[in-house]
Amino acid sequence: MAxxxxxxxxxxxxxxxxxxxxxxxxIAKKGVGSVEIKDIARESKISVGSVYTYFKSKDDVxxxxxxxxxxxxxxxxxxxxxxxxMNSLDKLREICTIWLDLKSNWAYTILLQSVRSNETVHxxxxxxxxxxxxxxxxxxxxxxxxxxxxxTIKDGAPLELAFYFVSLIQxxxxxxxxxxxxxxxxxxxGIIQLFAQKTY
Amino acid sequence: MAxxxxxxxxxxxxxxxxxxxxxxxxIAKKGVGSVEIKDIARESKISVGSVYTYFKSKDDVxxxxxxxxxxxxxxxxxxxxxxxxMNSLDKLREICTIWLDLKSNWAYTILLQSVRSNETVHxxxxxxxxxxxxxxxxxxxxxxxxxxxxxTIKDGAPLELAFYFVSLIQxxxxxxxxxxxxxxxxxxxGIIQLFAQKTY
Amino acid sequence: MAxxxxxxxxxxxxxxxxxxxxxxxxIAKKGVGSVEIKDIARESKISVGSVYTYFKSKDDVxxxxxxxxxxxxxxxxxxxxxxxxMNSLDKLREICTIWLDLKSNWAYTILLQSVRSNETVHxxxxxxxxxxxxxxxxxxxxxxxxxxxxxTIKDGAPLELAFYFVSLIQxxxxxxxxxxxxxxxxxxxGIIQLFAQKTY
Amino acid sequence: MAxxxxxxxxxxxxxxxxxxxxxxxxIAKKGVGSVEIKDIARESKISVGSVYTYFKSKDDVxxxxxxxxxxxxxxxxxxxxxxxxMNSLDKLREICTIWLDLKSNWAYTILLQSVRSNETVHxxxxxxxxxxxxxxxxxxxxxxxxxxxxxTIKDGAPLELAFYFVSLIQxxxxxxxxxxxxxxxxxxxGIIQLFAQKTY
DNA sequence: TATGAATGAGTTTTCATTCAT
DNA sequence: AATGAATGAAAACTCATTCAT
Numbered sequence: 001m002a003x004x005x006x007x008x009x010x011x012x013x014x015x016x017x018x019x020x021x022x023x024x025x026x027i028a029k030k031g032v033g034s035v036e037i038k039d040i041a042r043e044s045k046i047s048v049g050s051v052y053t054y055f056k057s058k059d060d061v062x063x064x065x066x067x068x069x070x071x072x073x074x075x076x077x078x079x080x081x082x083x084x085x086m087n088s089l090d091k092l093r094e095i096c097t098i099w100l101d102l103k104s105n106w107a108y109t110i111l112l113q114s115v116r117s118n119e120t121v122h123x124x125x126x127x128x129x130x131x132x133x134x135x136x137x138x139x140x141x142x143x144x145x146x147x148x149x150x151x152t153i154k155d156g157a158p159l160e161l162a163f164y165f166v167s168l169i170q171x172x173x174x175x176x177x178x179x180x181x182x183x184x185x186x187x188x189x190g191i192i193q194l195f196a197q198k199t200y
Numbered sequence: 201m202a203x204x205x206x207x208x209x210x211x212x213x214x215x216x217x218x219x220x221x222x223x224x225x226x227i228a229k230k231g232v233g234s235v236e237i238k239d240i241a242r243e244s245k246i247s248v249g250s251v252y253t254y255f256k257s258k259d260d261v262x263x264x265x266x267x268x269x270x271x272x273x274x275x276x277x278x279x280x281x282x283x284x285x286m287n288s289l290d291k292l293r294e295i296c297t298i299w300l301d302l303k304s305n306w307a308y309t310i311l312l313q314s315v316r317s318n319e320t321v322h323x324x325x326x327x328x329x330x331x332x333x334x335x336x337x338x339x340x341x342x343x344x345x346x347x348x349x350x351x352t353i354k355d356g357a358p359l360e361l362a363f364y365f366v367s368l369i370q371x372x373x374x375x376x377x378x379x380x381x382x383x384x385x386x387x388x389x390g391i392i393q394l395f396a397q398k399t400y
Numbered sequence: 401m402a403x404x405x406x407x408x409x410x411x412x413x414x415x416x417x418x419x420x421x422x423x424x425x426x427i428a429k430k431g432v433g434s435v436e437i438k439d440i441a442r443e444s445k446i447s448v449g450s451v452y453t454y455f456k457s458k459d460d461v462x463x464x465x466x467x468x469x470x471x472x473x474x475x476x477x478x479x480x481x482x483x484x485x486m487n488s489l490d491k492l493r494e495i496c497t498i499w500l501d502l503k504s505n506w507a508y509t510i511l512l513q514s515v516r517s518n519e520t521v522h523x524x525x526x527x528x529x530x531x532x533x534x535x536x537x538x539x540x541x542x543x544x545x546x547x548x549x550x551x552t553i554k555d556g557a558p559l560e561l562a563f564y565f566v567s568l569i570q571x572x573x574x575x576x577x578x579x580x581x582x583x584x585x586x587x588x589x590g591i592i593q594l595f596a597q598k599t600y
Numbered sequence: 601m602a603x604x605x606x607x608x609x610x611x612x613x614x615x616x617x618x619x620x621x622x623x624x625x626x627i628a629k630k631g632v633g634s635v636e637i638k639d640i641a642r643e644s645k646i647s648v649g650s651v652y653t654y655f656k657s658k659d660d661v662x663x664x665x666x667x668x669x670x671x672x673x674x675x676x677x678x679x680x681x682x683x684x685x686m687n688s689l690d691k692l693r694e695i696c697t698i699w700l701d702l703k704s705n706w707a708y709t710i711l712l713q714s715v716r717s718n719e720t721v722h723x724x725x726x727x728x729x730x731x732x733x734x735x736x737x738x739x740x741x742x743x744x745x746x747x748x749x750x751x752t753i754k755d756g757a758p759l760e761l762a763f764y765f766v767s768l769i770q771x772x773x774x775x776x777x778x779x780x781x782x783x784x785x786x787x788x789x790g791i792i793q794l795f796a797q798k799t800y
Numbered sequence: 801t802a803t804g805a806a807t808g809a810g811t812t813t814t815c816a817t818t819c820a821t
Numbered sequence: 822a823a824t825g826a827a828t829g830a831a832a833a834c835t836c837a838t839t840c841a842t
Contacts, residue, residue: 008825036810119230181330258837449825457816458817518631519630564768638832
């Protein structure tokens with residue numbers, strides 16, 4: 001008779017997360033501007049109507065996907081930055097390797113750019129995204145500061161270097177369009193060496 | 201009579217170029233997937249119908265905008281690469297400075313990303329864009345090879361380094377959304393130093 | 401055992417009445433054409449699915465609400481009309497006062513209008529409503545006839561006067577939208593005097 | 601080549617008015633809550649898309665229909681009220697007769713009630729409608745004051761009497777649902793006599 | 801050529817009804 | 822019985838393209 005309210009809530013949350021993940025893939029395939037609710041529904045293997053059971057509108061889905069992506073990214077970099085078992089360069093290596101490996105990051109990066117540069121997106125969301133991006137530079141910045149202290153990373157303003165590092169990785173990520181890859185090898189070690197302090 | 205036909209052709213060509221420039225800005229503002237013919241018309245200060253006097257379809261406008269942008273970029277980098285009055289690092293400095301300065305590059309970079317990553321864009325165009333992008337790495341690659349030869353630029357596969365250089369600049373460009381800039385300073389010298397060979 | 405079945409039936413009937421009352425308010429708030437099953441469920445503090453446990457369809461709810469309303473109205477006017485302790489004008493006064501006082505009458509009157517004037521409502525229901533309305537004029541008409549006989553109510557076809565009386569009260573009721581009242585005083589005595597015979 | 605801008609504006613305005621008139625009829629047939637843009641388009645003999653060329657949304661159409669209706673009603677009553685060739689009772693007779701004769705008034709009255717009593721309609725519009733309704737009582741009120749001055753109309757607060765008069769006519773109008781009329785004769789003279797001062 | 805209204809195919813969104821739990 | 826998520830048919834709305842002026 002009665003339902004387990006707690007369990008219902010949990011399931012609802014899980015299904016929402018599932019849709020968000022599928023939405024990210026759908027968006028990655030068609031672009032923010034072109035993705036249809038139909039695509040998100042198909043990718044999630046649910047009906048079009050059901051998407052609206054979990055989200056108010058298409059815009060609402062987009063907003064949530066971005067939020068989730070930025071949160072996960074923050075946790076990802078923060079965990080690596082605070083790992084005391086790795087040295088600074090290894091931390092950058094790890095971030096670089098995992099980031100460039102994950103297929104979904106490509107989709108997420110494209111979405112992030114689209115949202116920020118798209119005038120039809122509500123200003124408040126664009127602002128939030130920009131602020132979170134800035135805040136998410138901190139863990140990288142911390143790694144660089146640490147590396148500079150022990151002489152393994154190049155001199156320079158840590159925040160600026162973090163900004164270059166992230167922009168480079170994002171720039172490279174965007175080039176990896178499935179089916180339309182630039183036929184140039186990406187070598188993590190080569191990237192890390194750009195930021196490493198040469199020692200003698 | 202023949203004179204007037206010539207003149208008409210010229211005017212037609214000029215108006216087409218004008219529309220293409222305006223279309224670039226319209227696309228940058230709303231994204232490839234969301235831009236409407238109405239937006240392009242408004243930006244160009246002409247009517248919707250008139251756009252169709254100069255272009256066969258929305259897709260046709262898109263194709264032309266991308267072609268024009270990539271051609272101009274090629275000429276820009278080629279000219280700098282072949283300039284014998286500048287040393288290698290100065291050439292990279294020049295490309296970096298001018299690129300990050302030009303407002304229209306932001307629009308163009310976004311457009312490029314949008315076209316390549318958007319599944320609704322015709323495959324042929326996406327393929328062409330990818331190929332031209334790859335080909336456009338050559339002038340940068342040449343500068344790097346030159347710099348490595350005279351010991352001013354870091355060692356490493358020139359094409360890969362060129363790819364990193366371009367990706368970094370594009371990555372930074374994408375962050376510079378008008379009104380939503382990341383509040384971190386971008387210092388050309390800092391970027392160049394990532395690629396410079398440290399000498400003693 | 402038989403006792404429980406009886407009790408179950410009784411409870412079912414009571415819950416149906418509860419839903420009908422709540423449905424009336426939901427309809428009054430949003431209009432017949434706009435009200436959703438969800439609204440009726442919310443107002444009744446039960447789930448959407450439960451509404452279907454008690455009623456076959458949305459149309460079925462509607463039909464029942466109207467029937468209930470008209471039946472109650474008939475009983476209300478009939479009781480007053482047949483009350484031998486009141487004189488004719490007092491009867492009209494009583495009807496007028498109670499009708500304009502009851503909040504639920506506003507909802508019911510709006511519902512009645514909506515149903516009759518809404519093409520999407522099944523013709524049979526609209527017809528039934530019209531017929532019952534006409535039949536419900538009788539008690540008022542009887543009061544007027546009685547009043548004319550004893551010289552307290554104006555001359556004229558009783559049924560027509562009853563029609564005017566009811567229309568006037570309904571017209572006034574419709575103006576009393578909660579929160580959007582017309583800022584003009586409604587004075588029962590003033591209304592009654594329109595129908596009273598002036599004596600000297 | 602160039603278009604007559606003035607003429608274009610004029611035509612646009614006329615077509616808008618045409619759609620509004622047709623929309624009123626469509627609304628009258630199906631009710632505010634049930635009318636579809638399709639219905640309005642069909643009634644106007646244009647395509648669905650074209651309705652959106654002239655109006656932002658379905659809501660916008662409704663808003664404009666109400667505004668137009670109330671404006672026309674104001675002009676109609678004001679003209680009669682200010683006509684010095686008619687006596688007070690004749691003025692009321694004229695309003696009553698014309699109002700009850702016009703088929704479109706039925707639709708308009710239903711719409712007016714729907715908008716005011718519909719919670720889904722934006723509060724600002726409901727407020728505006730209520731205020732205009734109140735203001736539109738003035739011409740009737742003026743007629744009644746005039747009639748009381750020359751002894752042809754019953755004593756009582758003119759604004760209240762005007763409110764009763766209008767409510768009665770609106771109440772009667774609402775009963776005249778095409779196809780579902782109450783089979784009771786409506787006699788303008790009988791209505792007027794409710795408000796007339798009996799003289800000896 | 802220039803214009804912008806008209807069109808209709810395609811999307812987004814809503815909601816009565818069903819159904820698994 | 823009770824619940825509320827799932828569904829899909831239908832309604833609202835958008836927009837590339839056409840076309841009369």
